[in-house]
Amino acid sequence: MEHILMVLMLIGGFGVFSQWLAWRTRMPAIVVMSIVGLIAGPVLGIMNPQEDLGELFRPLISIAVGIILFEGSLNLDYREIRGMRKPVFRIVTIGAMLAWILGSLAAHYIAGLSWAVSFVIGGILIVTGPTVILPLLRQAKLKPRAAAVLKWEGIIVDPFGALIAVFSFEFIQFLTTESVEFSAVLMFLLASLVAAIIGGLFGYMIGWSFERGAVPEFLKSPVVLVTVIMAFVIPDMIMHETGLLAVTVMGIVIANMHIASINDMRHFKENISVLLISAIFIMLTASLDRETLLSIFDPNILLFIAMMLFVIRPATIFLSTIGTNLEFREKLLVGWIAPRGIVALTVSAYFASILLDAGYEDASILTSLTFGLVFFTVVAHGFSIGWLSRKLGLSMDDKPGVIFVGSNKFSTSFAKTLQNLDIPVIVTDASSSRLTHAKQAGVPHEHEEILSEQMEYQLDMTPYDFMLSVTEYDSYNTLVSSTFKPEYGKEKLYQLPLQSDAGDTLNDVSHHISGTVLFSDDITWTTLNEKINRGFIFKKKLITKEYSYNDFLDDCDAEDVLLVMLRQSGMLDFYSPEKQTLIGEPGDLVISLAKPDVN
Structure with a gap:
């Protein structure tokens, strides 16, 4: 018991220290958190949260990711993308599909993974997510159009990456395993629909009750927090990873009901999400072992990461936005900025164990491959977004x-x-x-x-x-x-x-x-x-x-x-x-x- 309390104390302490250090040095917070986690974990061996927390590790991260995703989706008001709906819609649909297909091809032909594992990891790696995008947008002070595209893509695509990975696995199981019937695939599609409905209903209930004064002010934040956890857990019990979709829908519904107390909810959730983002990054990076870190430098993995950064991401953005009003310089910026984060790491770790149990031995490198992409994109995009946005004229003046x-x-x-x-x-x-x-x-x-x-x-x-x-x-x-x-x-x-x-x-x-x-x-x-x-x-x-x-x-x-x-x-x-x-x-x-x- 005392050991678990000590680990939780260290996670919170290192997380908040990383945020403070990033503020003092004006470095990207996600870069600092990743480095601090690596130093505390595999480098110095101070802690290994995955081993120390045992069965609590994955549930804690899953619920935290759900809360963070909900907090991000609370900012998705349709009024924000007036005149930008066409490029945003194209990127989160056509762009996400292209990223899945091209990423899967790269995983197979460059990283050397089997088709089954390639299509699973291809779905996982389409996500960016609010845990990495939102801190970068605050840091770079982007102009509204480019910021809106990146924010909406990061939050909307986040749950769909996990769902595509689940769908890929279910479909592959149907094609390769005689014991799995087509009903399993239909069950997944039905579960996703049920999750979206649950999220929408919970969001509408919260908005309706708040507007009519059915919940006192001092209980609004606790009620929202508990409801978010319920909206995440209930669908997730039906089908793994559908909880992410439910909390995203819930947040969007509340954001577009325009209720009077929406700002209070945002401030409460922002404070929580800052702490959760810090803790999760520390937990994940500190739980890596040295072998995983060293395997990142495998030539095939490095070539795959380079292909994802310099070829696949720009290609998906430029192809999906043909015929939209997105300017060329905006396409250049959006085509470069796509850091992967917590959802990619957690979902890939989950599927690595599932695929290994199913007999796909090449799934053993999924964690290394995903962390390599996460780390390189976080560092590359974290340090370059400010410089590139200024060069392209897409950032606000540096003067306060x-x-x-x-x-x-x-x-x-x-x-x-x-x-x-x-x-x-x-x-x-x-x-x-x-x-x-x-x-x-x-x-x-x-x-x-x-x-x-x-x-x-x-x-x-x-x-x-x-x-x-x-x-x-x-x-x-x-x-x-x-x-x-x-x-x-x-x-x-x-x-x-x-x-x-x-x-x-x-x-x-x-x-x-x-x-x-x-x-x-x-x-x-x-x-x-x-x-x-x-x-x-x-x-x-x-x-x-x-x-x-x-x-x-x-x-x-x-x-x-x-x-x-x-x-x-x-x-x-x-x-x-x-x-x-x-x-x-x-x-x-x-x-x-x-x-x-x-x-």
């Missing part, structure tokens, strides 16, 4: 962007100043009259309520790392901060300090539901806009060795307001009471709201 919530003289002038420094900015407001300030200043703007569900589809927030709530209403600023806190984090979510004379009585509002205070506690909305009316201007001062930060502070007037520091690295540091020790270094640019006659 800023969303200003609330259009007024101060916010639009501040946004214009940042825009002139090539920093992505946008001003949002629900009032068209207030947006006049932004229109006259020539600042990008969006006439939409930032808190509305529709805003998610009207505005792509990927380029904007910071959100500043700068309306005249303290209560609204606080509401915006509390709404977007799970997405941005308090360190990148700012709001103006409370105005004691504004009528709002929010002095007792907990700091846990508000953003970081901008500038200082006494610089309110009224103060800033009055300074603009008095002729204060936005000044930019570059800190050099000759003109130090202390020299700049000495030149400032008592009424000047220090706003933000643009670091030499390109990062933004907004002034706030919580950053009293903010110090400028040579190469940093300080922006302030200053009197025009002050040098």
